[in-house]
Amino acid sequence: MYPTKTLQEKIRLFMIILIPILITQVSMYAMNFFDTIMSGKAGAADLAGVAIGSSLWVPVQMGVVGILMAMSPIVAQLTGAKEADKIPFTVQQGMYLSIALGVVVSIVGAFLIDPILSMMDLEDRVRHVAKYYIITIGLGMIPFFIYNLLRSYIDGLGHTRISMAIILISLPLNILFNYIFIFGKLGLPAFGGIGAGIASALTFVINFLLSIWIVHYVRPFREHRIFRNFLKPALKEWLSQLRLGIPIGFSIFFEVSIFSAVTFMLSVYSTNTIAAHQAAINFASFLYMIPLSIAMTLTISVGFEVGAKRFIDAKAYSYLGILSGVMIAFVAGAILYIFDDQVARLYSENPEVISLTKQFLFYAIFFQFADAFGAPVQGILRGYKDVNITFWMSLFSYWLIGLPSGWILANYTSLDAFGYWLGLIVGLSAGAITLFGRMQYLQKKMINKFS
Template sequence: MDTTLPLKKKPFRLATIVMPILITQVALYMMTFFDILMTGRYDTHHLAGVTIGSSFWMPVYTGLAGILMGLTPIIAQYVGARRSEEVRPSVQQGLYIAVVLAAIVYTLILFAVSPILEAMPLENEVRIVAAAYLKGMSLGLLPLFAYTVLRSFFDALGATRVSMFIILLSAPINIFINYLLIFGKWGFPELGGAGAGYASGITYWIVFIIACAMAWVGKPFNKFKVFTGWQKVSFKKWKMILLIGVPIGISIFVETSIFSAVTLMMSNYSTAVISAHQIALNFTSLLYMLPLSISMGATILVGQAVGAGQMRDAKHYSFLGVGLAVGFSFVSIAILLVFREPIASLYTTDGQIIGLATQFFIYAALFQLSDAIQAPVQGALRGYKDVNMTFIMAIVSYWVLGLPIGYVMATYTNLGPYGYWVGLIAGLTVGAITLTIRLIYIQKKKFS
């Protein structure tokens, strides 16, 4: 793989890697969107149950799946260094770890979720739907984690279009199964919100089967023969994967859980305020798909360049990623400021909620620039296999600084609920600055 492209061609190379990742992330987002939309059309209590269930599911899943993402820089560096013989053992050990992680999450869902739901002040019907939704989702735990390993394998080779193809193929399948199981069409049982969970579980198996077929017969993946010559469990390989993957997983968990924490802390405010907050959070999450995709692309290209010993190329891809994300952040800011009322109107017709949401969008616009810097910088650091500082700064910026600052601003100033967003802005800004300093240090001191 050519890691010595002229500088003027590198932006195009980055774009060809990032675009399929972006489409994949948006498609994944839309699957969740249709879960909520279709359940909401079925029944309000079922919608609440799915919302509660997904609030348990997302932080835990994304955090543990993030551990398996540690394979991406590992394999990318092997590919860059032309050490192809190391790829197959890494994928196989990653699949073993996926089995263990799936068992851990399944055990948590089986024994820990019900007591937590019982302790929450929920209506009984909502509690039942949430538990049933999680039960349905858990059927797909094993294939979902195993697919994450195969996706890391595909992406590390720069073949991000494969993941895009798989998700684009499976997204309409998921929507169709949702239709069958939520509403009980064509003789299928009418499961309501639980049907969305079972539909996702079934879809994850389909995704995994397609990914296995691609890895088995597709080019250039078949030459690695990842499903032949199975090795025994190697705790040495596990240690290598986990030393990189665990900090990534913790970092992702910290980032996703902070927004759940902020939402819970807003429970003292009115339903209209909480709804407006959720609208702003939902739309900015969609905008975040772009810097997130650039971050994942930076991990791949920086990892390949480092593996090939092309440190100058690694530096170029690092800052091209930041530049691309910052450029698009100004577009995001313009969208949030100019179209904030029409965007809010897409979610609700309630004038009070729309008015509050437009105010939240102003604060959302303020952290677009910080997001655009810290996400690709994180991705570049992962490409260098420098992951510990990333998760430490995630904890510091979100939980040590962001949440306390948000609480103080919301409680002791006239900002009220908007104070929590000020805290998020402060935390993101500190994270962006410190991680950028770390990236420059790594490039100068360790990889010069």
């Protein structure tokens, strides 16, 4: 990161940071994308099982990753304030915190998997795949959390191409592992959807090892000497990071888990309906990586300018990011509308699943716009370290507006299962509007205070 003066310079730096993050996020989600597609080729029950398993794993995964994402604005602001000497201690404590969170999630998950799955009306094969998909992917949980902590540190310094390089190395390996474990190659049994969990866990370990090697040996990271002179865990620093990270993590959790809640509610429908819902949500989430990447870029660029107390520049980056997100939403919507049949056939050869997937994709067009507007605003607020209010706004918009309205539409109108998706549109739109209002208030306050 470096200071910019003109809009042209800002656009150039914004794109330098954004493009590697975008490639990284798309590639990371491609792992889930290929998990879903390749599991679907193993059968509708395997696809539905991975859908249920992902619905339990992904909100927890993204919630913890959200907590660890606090490292990006912390590092960006320390860099902008020319206090880089504090970074090594901060990153080391973040790694300790990553391990602690992984242990807690593992223990809690061990007690909750069976009770939660037992509450759902699932076919035996679907329940079996879901359970062991979660167990196998969980084996790579702690390496995955440490990797994301180190990635947030690397990205916070503005070196987003490093994260891109790591994921571009591991993605082909993940596809290969999927092929081996899902379909039973090299003399191994065909695990079906469970094999996708095994493949993901192995990929998480590879990402973890690559990130450690880069931080230890590659400039400029090696100059921080992260893996030399380890200090003891400092609970005070953990609490400091958690105060920033927990609201971020829970905001992400509330947004992601609403999709999981819809999947659970759809469990009363047929296996084909669950499979179609998962296929559509998987592809829509794939497109969501674009506004999410813009949000992560804004956290870094806005955080850097806020750390240096250049609030006019922070505001300029903010609107540049929002405009980019809205423009891309039109492209994403067009893709969903024009190529709905081709997208549906990626996931299944079952005519009923294809037909249902196409109908779900139509609703996905509309919440792409809410995501494209709301996600960048969340990234901006994280750059300001203004995270507590976004936590409450996310809870209210997604769970007190979106989910109840979806349940009403599904159960008291002719929309049936599609009513839940219309509820998602309502919740995401409410969240985007309220967060935008908070952003405008905060920017005006900061500019008036320091101008």
